[in-house]
Amino acid sequence: MMRRLKTRLRGLVPYPSFPVILFLIVSCLSCSRSGSEVKNLILLIGDGMGPQEIGLALSYARYSESPALKDRALALEKLMNEGTTGIALTSPEGFLVTDSAASATQIATGKKSRPGMIGLDRDGNRAESILEKARKSGRSAGLVSDTRITHATPAAFAAHRPSRAMESEIALDILDSGAEVLLSGGLRHWLPGGTDGSALKPAGSVGFPVRSARKDGRNLLEEVRSQGYATVFDRASLKESSSPKLLGLFAASEMPDAITVNRTRSHKERTVPTLAEMTEKALQTLSQNKKGFFLMVEGGQIDYAGHSNDAGRLLHEMLVFNEAADVVYRWARGRSDTLVVVIADHATGGFSFSYSRHNPPPAIRLPGAAFKDKEYSARNNYVNPSVLDRLYAQKKSFENIRREFEALDTALQTPERFMRMFNEAVEFKISLSQAAGILELMDAPPGFMFKKERVYKIPRIRDFPEFYTAAMENRSNLMARAVAPEQGVVWSTGGHTASPVLVTAWGPAKHTRSFGGVHHTTDVYRLMAGALGL
Numbered sequence: 333m334m335r336r337l338k339t340r341l342r343g344l345v346p347y348p349s350f351p352v353i354l355f356l357i358v359s360c361l362s363c364s365r366s367g368s369e370v371k372n373l374i375l376l377i378g379d380g381m382g383p384q385e386i387g388l389a390l391s392y393a394r395y396s397e398s399p400a401l402k403d404r405a406l407a408l409e410k411l412m413n414e415g416t417t418g419i420a421l422t423s424p425e426g427f428l429v430t431d432s433a434a435s436a437t438q439i440a441t442g443k444k445s446r447p448g449m450i451g452l453d454r455d456g457n458r459a460e461s462i463l464e465k466a467r468k469s470g471r472s473a474g475l476v477s478d479t480r481i482t483h484a485t486p487a488a489f490a491a492h493r494p495s496r497a498m499e500s501e502i503a504l505d506i507l508d509s510g511a512e513v514l515l516s517g518g519l520r521h522w523l524p525g526g527t528d529g530s531a532l533k534p535a536g537s538v539g540f541p542v543r544s545a546r547k548d549g550r551n552l553l554e555e556v557r558s559q560g561y562a563t564v565f566d567r568a569s570l571k572e573s574s575s576p577k578l579l580g581l582f583a584a585s586e587m588p589d590a591i592t593v594n595r596t597r598s599h600k601e602r603t604v605p606t607l608a609e610m611t612e613k614a615l616q617t618l619s620q621n622k623k624g625f626f627l628m629v630e631g632g633q634i635d636y637a638g639h640s641n642d643a644g645r646l647l648h649e650m651l652v653f654n655e656a657a658d659v660v661y662r663w664a665r666g667r668s669d670t671l672v673v674v675i676a677d678h679a680t681g682g683f684s685f686s687y688s689r690h691n692p693p694p695a696i697r698l699p700g701a702a703f704k705d706k707e708y709s710a711r712n713n714y715v716n717p718s719v720l721d722r723l724y725a726q727k728k729s730f731e732n733i734r735r736e737f738e739a740l741d742t743a744l745q746t747p748e749r750f751m752r753m754f755n756e757a758v759e760f761k762i763s764l765s766q767a768a769g770i771l772e773l774m775d776a777p778p779g780f781m782f783k784k785e786r787v788y789k790i791p792r793i794r795d796f797p798e799f800y801t802a803a804m805e806n807r808s809n810l811m812a813r814a815v816a817p818e819q820g821v822v823w824s825t826g827g828h829t830a831s832p833v834l835v836t837a838w839g840p841a842k843h844t845r846s847f848g849g850v851h852h853t854t855d856v857y858r859l860m861a862g863a864l865g866l
Contacts, residue, residue, distance in 0.1 A: 369865035372626030380635030382679025395717035407658035415838030425454035435677035436488035442857030451492035466626035473509030479632035480518030517583030542584035590648035641812030645728030673837035682824025715820030730808035762817035
């Protein structure tokens, strides 16, 4: 290139000096590089969304008799069909299986991390995130999640702490990150210690109970307002806000699960925005920056459904995430300056449909010549697609059923009451003996701790109990076992798995083609940062 440039320059300048040539080369390369970058990057993370979870949503869209979708082609499917899809290994430093903190940190920073760490490399050093680098480049940045803004996945893009449990400290880092749009739950970590929702006044009030989880007296809402942010706590205020800097906190902790979202979305009195509505507002706000933006949107409760082994809730969570993906797809369609990346931080629960001996279908007559003198038999139950509509018809998550039951007076916590509560909410019914089994307790293993208090009794998991670590929440896993034969569903664990996850890139082909093949989550960071020219 140097020789060609010298030859061309001789026709213009008799004897160009080396500094002049060097300046022109650097300028030329800079122009070429800036012209190849994308302006905007939108990262969609389905927390716990392994390939099987995507398969569940795709099956529902295709085979449901009355899908709750405008189009049988999911936005996720459109992104995959029109973009490039590869797979990504998720392993953290020293282990095969990751948690959300390490995996999100690896996606956000390109550095190997360890379970529990937020925004730190494997040695515990601060690792600069793609959000922080994007803001240094003059772009705006935003984080959206239906969990808490201080939860592991969003935290990894804006915070640097040794433990994901340090959510009140993580809130300080997020405040300092300068990200212009922050929309999620987790208000309890932004109020001064010892206070409740009344601390919001006179700036406003919230329609949900909240008490601070902070131990200090800092009012982060006042601090964020002093930096020019508008603070909103309900759907109407979110919609009305035109502020270029926006903090929206719509729940004390995590936001409502997707079953609740889908059952209440048409209610006139609904005050909590959906993941799609938050995504739409984030795009509207961030796109005002002519230099571009980075936006991360997390469907965080796909993971919750996987931990609970709740197939009905899992379907709803996938559809809520897909709705947010559709907002992104419609906004970015036809643009040449935007790259969209869809990935999971890990898979959760080991979900799948599986054939079984339970209620195999009867033999039938087929019109084909090969079966002229005999009947066709499938022999096993290969799962009738009607299961999909029954899963969608679930009225409450297993977790909400459990919490409502455990909130009853102890004398009312009977197998009969539990069976009735479960069967009113779920299309797949349980018997009285199954209800009794779900409520059965056992002595906790030595050293078993939950929320810093000694736990003496936990639900009895009879197979692979070591893989169910969430104490009383294991009751949800027992509900899943009771209805699994009718659902045609199997689960392998109550935790995360090491399954590779899908990664899809959609946008300019010169950037998306690199996402094909096999990667590690740290490689995904490298590809995204390269597309932004960081």
